[in-house]
Amino acid sequence: MKVVLIGFRGTGKTSVGRILASRLGLPLHDTDALIEQRAGMPIPELFRQHGEAHFRALEREVVASLRAAEGVIGTGGGAVCDPANVTDLRRHGRVFLLTAPPGIIHERIAGSDRPGLTALPPEEEVRTLLLRRKEAYLGAADICIDTGRRTPDEAAEIILGQIHGESVRSPDERRERDNLLSKFGLETVREMVDRDPGLMVCGIAGNPCAHSRSPLLYNRLFAHFGMNYHYTRFEWPDAGVIIRLATLLPLKGLSVTIPFKTDVMRHLDEIDDHAAAIGAVNTIVWCGGRMYGHNTDWLGVQIPLAHRQGARAVVLGAGGAAAAAVYALRTLDMDVTVLARRPEAARTLAERFRCRWGALEEFKGGDADVVVHTTPVGMEPDIRSLLAPCDLERKTTVFDLVYTPPETPLIRAAQEAGCETIPGTEMFVHQATEQFRLITGIAVTPELVREMLA
Structure with missing residues (x-):
């Protein structure tokens, strides 16, 4: 058994770790103590003589040495900011994040001989570092x-209950969960969760979402990294019902697809700046009873088009995916025009990002260096394309965000016209890379994602 405790200094990792190790009859591995052994000096002296970079390198070595270890592992406050550490800590382990309000943390660590990591006053440093590390903590x-108002014994009891599979659900909640899983056709998920209380669940929420390749990708990645996770589909016409079911499961993350990327926002506790600006969420991270919304779609557009920075771009469509595309193109300093079947929808989106708009019929190939298609037209089994080869010019880069099939009617038309083409699979790869990091804390490469999709 491998139990990992992460979190900021002063959240109780050492005290809780000792209790857990004693109760479980397991060795305790304190990464800071192991670093001091390797360095032959206390950590404050290590910082003074060699600096934080040297400390982090030793920390990485220590964490890697514990990759296959059994026991309770207590980590330093910044350990999970390094995705390589998260990969090693997560392998065949359960990771518990201990948290506390900034003021309580400051009180607990006051008087420590540890050097500060910033030039800020101590209490302000705590708040700043907590905010800076938030995504890493939640993902890992x-x-x-x-633990702010809990004793170490009380926190340890909660963790022991989780490890021993003690249900935190009332009988009524379990019945509601089982009824919803039956309605969704997910009886297998119920059996898996009941059989293995340590299993964590992720999924894609959409209607429809049967075409999604996310379950294939995520389940292969979970196996690759030795994670006790399962990814499924939540296909239902009501986003609120999906969210309710999610709260009744040991759920860590949701991918969100059409038509829920805007609707789910009203159910969330926090939304990051990118998702708020775009007005759509495609990633939800659960932790501590709170739901955090993100948008990674824009990175799936930005990264493949970085070589066309400053170009003239036309976005076809005005929905949630179009908003992510416009946001991404604006970060690349592109001159953007939004064209949609409903001009009023194009106008609403364009005015948010201060760009031009019009009807689909107004498309002129000579006015576009980049075309980004964001509508569902061309998604299997649809065989239509909004543009024909004669509408396009050779100098144009055509990016179709539809990825089923990998070669859409629009991609074929663009290839016939001699255009550079970017298939929707590239958006999927790059947005999934960032989404996996947000949900798990593990950094994967686009190459690994493509390998897992093959």
Whole structure:
């Protein structure tokens, strides 16, 4: 058994770790103590003589040495900011994030001889570093426990209950969960969760979402990284019902697809700046009973088009995917025009990002260096394309965000016209790379994602 405790200094990792190790009859591995052994000096002296970079390198070596270890592992406060550490800590382990309010943390660590990591006053440093590390903490964790008003014994009892499979659900909630899983056709998920209380669940929420390749990708990645996770589909016409079911499961993350990217936002506790600007969420991270919304679609557009920075771009469509595309193109300093079947929808989107707009019929190939298609037209089994080869010019880069099939009617038309083409699979790869990091804390490469999709 491998139990990992992460979190900021002063959240109780050492005290809780000792209790857990004793109760479980397991060795305790304190990464800071192991670093001091390797360095032959206390950590404050290590910082003074060699600096933080040297400390982080030793920390990485220590964490890697514990990759296959059994026991309770207590980590330093910044350990999970390095995705390589998260990969090693997560392998065949359960990760518990201990949290506490900034003021309580400051009180607990006051008087420590540890050097500061910033030039800020101590309490302000705590708040700043907590905010800076927030995504890393939430992503790396399976379970989040607030220790601010709990004793170490109380926090340890909660963790032991999780490890021993004690249900935190009332009988009524379990019946509701089972009824919803039956309605969704997910009886297999119920059996898996009941059989293995340590299993964490992720999924894609959409209607439809049967075409999605996310379950294939995620389940292969989970196996690759030795994670006790399962990814499924939540296909239902009501986003609120999906969210309710998710709260009744040991769920860590959701991918969100059409038509829920805007609708789910009203159910969330926090939304990041990118998702708020775009007005759509495609990624939800659960931790400590709170739901955090993100948007990674824009990166799936930005990264493949970085070589066309400053170009003239036309976005076809005015929905949630179009908003992510316009946002991405504007970060690349592109001159953007939005064209849609409903001009009023194009106008609404364009005015948000201060760009031009019009009807689909107004498309002129000579006015576009880049064309980004964001509508569902061309998605299997649809065989239509909004543009024909004669509409396009050779100098144009055509990016179709539809990825089923990999070669869409629009991609074929663009190839016939001699255009550079970018298939929707590239958007999927790059947005999934960032989404996996947000949900798990593990950084994967686009090459690994493509390999897993093959």
